[in-house]
């Protein structure tokens with residue numbers, strides 16, 4: 566918490582420039598990924614990737630320290646001017662003849678590389694069996710449902726219900742719906758037992774899942790008045806948190822690991838851990854966001870509405886180890902009487918499960934149509 570605050574402060578001390586204007590100035594194309602909170606600048610030579618709140622950039626695949634983390638403010642993305650000059654040196658400073666010689670030398674090699682790469686890609690497409698493809702690019706078949714908490718860990722407590730019971734009931738219904746739709750479904754627990762957070766992701770990896778859905782109920786510890794106000798669902802992906810609220814939710818969901826002495830347990834990730842993790846999970850990320858979009862669409866129109874935009878990111882330990890697209894779904898607030906009653910009711914649980922199942926099916930369709938465009 567202190568660290569993040571520190572970055573924000575240090576940002577105030579440096580000159581920041583609007584990333585989109587910078588891209589125009591240097592002749593780069595600019596792409597913003599709103600759900601992912603990241604953006605890339607692509608010049609002829611370089612691809613630089615940035616993420617809001619992360620003090621590192623990835624330039625042509627290598628990690629570069631930034632003077633300050635990019636900030637999203639007032640609809641604009643701000644990066645430190647110093648970082649821009651470092652990553653994209655102004656043309657006037659470059660020694661023209663030398664630069665020319667370098668490009669001339671680099672060009673043929675680059676062209677050859679490209680040819681090689683294209684050939685390899687073509688080879689992979691025809692030669693790779695679907696089984697060997699990475700989760701997220703292959704057919705969506707195995708869905709892993711992770712009902713949060715269990716056993717000695719009851720999760721958040723409502724007035725009348727416990728989180729662990731609600732999420733298990735919804736998970737069982739979801740399993741039925743998904744099986745009816747033709748999916749192979751695995752559950753990290755199908756009864757009231759305690760399973761470590763790390764073990765849940767391990768199970769999902771062993772099962773070679775295509776999608777990991779961790780189900781939870783949200784809660785706030787506040788006055789009765791605030792409990793009455795704060796309700797709704799929220800879909801979380803593994804991403805650097807942007808708000809203290811999101812951080813607090815991850816801390817609460819992660820607490821079980823530190824509470825019961827799980828190996829490698831921690832309540833929060835450090836900035837460098839985040840960056841390493843981002844690189845490792847890169848190949849699943851796009852699909853996690855795709856599924857998140859489908860979840861938002863499927864849940865809209867239901868009794869429980871979106872809470873604070875309905876989507877967020879934080880360091881949920883249960884998602885860290887899953888080598889597949891993964892989301893954590895906070896169905897509703899167990900601390901809110903209305904949400905709690907709906908989540909406890911049979912009709913409510915059935916409706917929630919049916920909506921999640923629909924999101925899985927539309928996600929599958931989206932992945933499969935994307936595969937078709939690739940000719941797989």
Ligand SMILES: [Zn+2]
Pocket residue numbers: 713714720721728780781782818
């Ligand atoms: Zn939970």
